[in-house]
Amino acid sequence: MSISKEQTETLKRKIIDVFADVPYPKGVIAPHHCDKCRELRKTFAHKNWKTIDSKILEENYSKMPLFSPEAFQYFLPAFLIYSLDNFNDNDVCEFTIYTLSESEKEIKENPDYWRKYFQNRFESFTLKQINLIHEFLSLVESKEDDNFYLYRESAETGKKIMKEFIEPTLKN
Ligand SMILES: [Zn+2]
Numbered sequence: 001m002s003i004s005k006e007q008t009e010t011l012k013r014k015i016i017d018v019f020a021d022v023p024y025p026k027g028v029i030a031p032h033h034c035d036k037c038r039e040l041r042k043t044f045a046h047k048n049w050k051t052i053d054s055k056i057l058e059e060n061y062s063k064m065p066l067f068s069p070e071a072f073q074y075f076l077p078a079f080l081i082y083s084l085d086n087f088n089d090n091d092v093c094e095f096t097i098y099t100l101s102e103s104e105k106e107i108k109e110n111p112d113y114w115r116k117y118f119q120n121r122f123e124s125f126t127l128k129q130i131n132l133i134h135e136f137l138s139l140v141e142s143k144e145d146d147n148f149y150l151y152r153e154s155a156e157t158g159k160k161i162m163k164e165f166i167e168p169t170l171k172n
Pocket of ligand 1: 037
């Protein structure tokens with residue numbers, strides 16, 4: 001199935017609506033002590049996810065795993081919207097998908113570790129937000145594009161992670 005502009009625009013509007021009230025992180029944005037994380041803290045300090053410069057997302061496409069859970073929840077919608085605006089083979093889109101998933105093999109080998117990891121990562125998300133991540137991953141799966149071949153696998157695993165690890169423990 002080819003993805004229409006209307007589908008990506010509809011999902012974008014829902015993301016803007018459903019993530020609108022996520023508060024700016026109270027704690028530290030990237031808790032690890034190293035130069036890379038210090039730089040990341042500086043770059044994202046006091047940035048609003050709704051107005052953040054695309055260039056910042058492009059320059060930090062692989063950094064989401066360094067965010068604290070609350071910073072991850074706050075900035076994820078910016079990466080999702082960038083990905084939907086540029087729904088093709090690019091670094092931001094690719095790593096946003098990877099951030100929502102893990103390899104099947106890894107999960108099979110260390111299921112308890114990954115269950116805890118993902119539950120911690122998505123602890124404060126609401127069911128509505130998780131459902132939109134589901135929708136995003138479904139769009140990735142259904143995109144007819146040879147360059148999306150590897151992403152489709154990640155999207156499929158990501159959906160399983162949402163269903164099996166995260167949804168049963170959501171508080172909101
Ligand atoms: Zn670090």
